[in-house]
Amino acid sequence: xxxxxxxxxxxxxxxxxxxxxxxxxxxxxxxxxxxxxxxxxxxxxxxxxxxxxxxxxxxxxxxxxxxxxxxxxxxxxxxxxxxxxxxxxxxxxxxxxxxxxxxxxxxxxxxxxxxxxxxxxxxxxxxxxxxxxxxxxxxxxxxxxxxxxxxxxxxxxxxxxxxxxxxxxxxxxxxxxxxxxxxxxxxxxxxxxxxxxxxxxxxxxxxxxxxxxxxxxxxxxxxxxxxxxxxxxxxxxxxxxxxxxxxxxxxxxxxxxxxxxxxxxxxxxxxxxxxxxxxxxxxxxxxxxxxx
Numbered sequence: 001x002x003x004x005x006x007x008x009x010x011x012x013x014x015x016x017x018x019x020x021x022x023x024x025x026x027x028x029x030x031x032x033x034x035x036x037x038x039x040x041x042x043x044x045x046x047x048x049x050x051x052x053x054x055x056x057x058x059x060x061x062x063x064x065x066x067x068x069x070x071x072x073x074x075x076x077x078x079x080x081x082x083x084x085x086x087x088x089x090x091x092x093x094x095x096x097x098x099x100x101x102x103x104x105x106x107x108x109x110x111x112x113x114x115x116x117x118x119x120x121x122x123x124x125x126x127x128x129x130x131x132x133x134x135x136x137x138x139x140x141x142x143x144x145x146x147x148x149x150x151x152x153x154x155x156x157x158x159x160x161x162x163x164x165x166x167x168x169x170x171x172x173x174x175x176x177x178x179x180x181x182x183x184x185x186x187x188x189x190x191x192x193x194x195x196x197x198x199x200x201x202x203x204x205x206x207x208x209x210x211x212x213x214x215x216x217x218x219x220x221x222x223x224x225x226x227x228x229x230x231x232x233x234x235x236x237x238x239x240x241x242x243x244x245x246x247x248x249x250x251x252x253x254x255x256x257x258x259x260x261x262x263x264x265x266x267x268x269x270x271x272x273x274x275x276x277x278x279x280x281x282x283x284x285x286x287x288x289x290x291x292x
Contacts, residue, residue: 011040012255014234016223036084041149045090047180056128066095082112105154107145116145120156142168170212181220184230209237213268239267
């Protein structure tokens with residue numbers, strides 16, 4: 001009997017968001033359709049894809065951009081997943097209750113059913129990234145979504161810097177780690193530290209792929225919004241740390257990569273990091289700091 005292929009095709013949507021929430025949502029949905037026609041099985045949209053990045057200032061009126069789940073944006077994601085028979089994921093500005101908001105990643109399977117729900121755990125607070133003003137830290141844990149085309153873990157932007165998060169997604173069975181992202185340069189930083197910042201971002205993500213033996217990909221915003229020039233450069237790495245594709249820094253792009261999920265087992269047998277973990281020795285990892 002011939003072996004059933006576990007090859008899936010992943011698409012990352014890198015786009016600008018110049019319009020209204022409804023216009024940006026429609027634009028993203030059309031790009032999902034385009035990806036599906038090109039053969040994608042899984043489509044990842046960028047962080048907060050239906051609006052300009054809201055956190056460059058602390059503006060109370062921007063809480064009006066949030067919506068309940070289910071709501072217009074999540075329902076549009078569900079419909080296009082079913083229409084195109086693809087898995088769709090991305091993050092939305094969730095209004096959970098009065099005065100309680102999250103940055104929430106959703107996953108919809110090929111029949112339109114919601115199979116993934118994750119609230120961003122790590123919330124930054126930096127110049128023009130004032131996310132703590134808007135978002136409550138997540139309380140879902142590092143959940144994974146079992147879809148028709150494999151098990152995926154979806155973190156959101158700042159989550160991608162934490163090896164603990166990537167490990168926990170992998171330990172729950174994630175074969176592909178996806179990170180909807182909004183990361184870029186502030187004006188004066190680009191010339192002085194821009195190259196090192198970008199390389200650090202990609203190096204961290206590549207290390208998640210190698211250390212966990214999984215596919216890792218980021219779908220980033222592109223273009224200039226107020227003080228941030230978003231990097232674009234959406235990318236994907238395989239479990240051995242090989243770059244599959246890196247998008248442009250300046251243009252909208254649909255990144256398409258092939259993922260052989262059987263390669264995960266092969267790679268993990270050659271580099272058996274999960275086998276050799278000394279879990280009995282890691283208790284201090286749950287502490288804020290360890291005094292010597």
